[in-house]
Amino acid sequence: MSEQAVEYLRDDRVLSTVVNEHGPVTLEPVDNLFQRFVISIIRQQVSMQSAAAIRERLFDTIDVTPRSIERTNTEALLNVGLSQAKADYIQNIATAFMENEYSHAYFEEMSNDDVVTELTNIKGVGPWTARMQLMFGLGRPDVFPVEDLGIRKGMETLFEEEMTRGEMRDAATRWKPFRSYASLYLWKAYED
Numbered sequence: 001m002s003e004q005a006v007e008y009l010r011d012d013r014v015l016s017t018v019v020n021e022h023g024p025v026t027l028e029p030v031d032n033l034f035q036r037f038v039i040s041i042i043r044q045q046v047s048m049q050s051a052a053a054i055r056e057r058l059f060d061t062i063d064v065t066p067r068s069i070e071r072t073n074t075e076a077l078l079n080v081g082l083s084q085a086k087a088d089y090i091q092n093i094a095t096a097f098m099e100n101e102y103s104h105a106y107f108e109e110m111s112n113d114d115v116v117t118e119l120t121n122i123k124g125v126g127p128w129t130a131r132m133q134l135m136f137g138l139g140r141p142d143v144f145p146v147e148d149l150g151i152r153k154g155m156e157t158l159f160e161e162e163m164t165r166g167e168m169r170d171a172a173t174r175w176k177p178f179r180s181y182a183s184l185y186l187w188k189a190y191e192d
Contacts, residue, residue: 001141002026005181012174014158018185018192025184029104029139034097035064036137040129041089042082054081066097089124096122107138115140135180144172144179154186 002024010019030036042058043051057080058064062072069077069090077087096102107115112134119130128147134140145151146165155168163171175182 002181005141005178008178009175009182009185012182015175015182015185018158018189021192022185022188025181025188027135027139027141027180027184030137033102033104033133033137034066034093035059037093037097037129037133038064038069038090040132040136041086041093041124043132044086044129050081057081066094069094070098085124089122092123093125104138112140112143135183140180142177142179143183144169144175145183146172148183150187150190151183154188154190157189158186 005027006019006024009015012019038058039051039055042054046054058077061080062068062076072091074084074087074091077090078084082090100106107118110118115134115138116127116130119125119133120127126147128145131143131145131147134143135145146168152163152165152168155171156162159171172179172182
């Protein structure tokens, strides 16, 4: 699907330059949904450098499985650099994974909107985090995470105008059914 998405987006007048400059991008489901979810929580509202340091300390210190995280005391999570809120959120996610037995199969037949609804019922999981899970956990090809600052900045850079989130969503319909791949290119445009 990656090759098909890249070719489709290469023909788009807005994205073609970024696609040609950066070449193919890929999006695949991860093996470990829980660990990917934890990484999304860690990355909320911090720099990538800070998130990487916290992630490394967490994964070096604690076995990052739902059962282990659920049993870990909050102090141990705080000691790796998580805020109290993020420690709570990660433990809430661990509980949800244990209670619902979340897996790729669990979400397979659900629409993107239904997955977002399911995941945002977990305290501490907002639309951004749910969409990151759709893209990077489940490898869904048609997700547009307009909540992300990099996506919004990438849109404004490529369209050369300020836009509301609604206008961005409308403009992104041109990239269906590959909005996840378009998002990868929007991040690249913003980083450039």
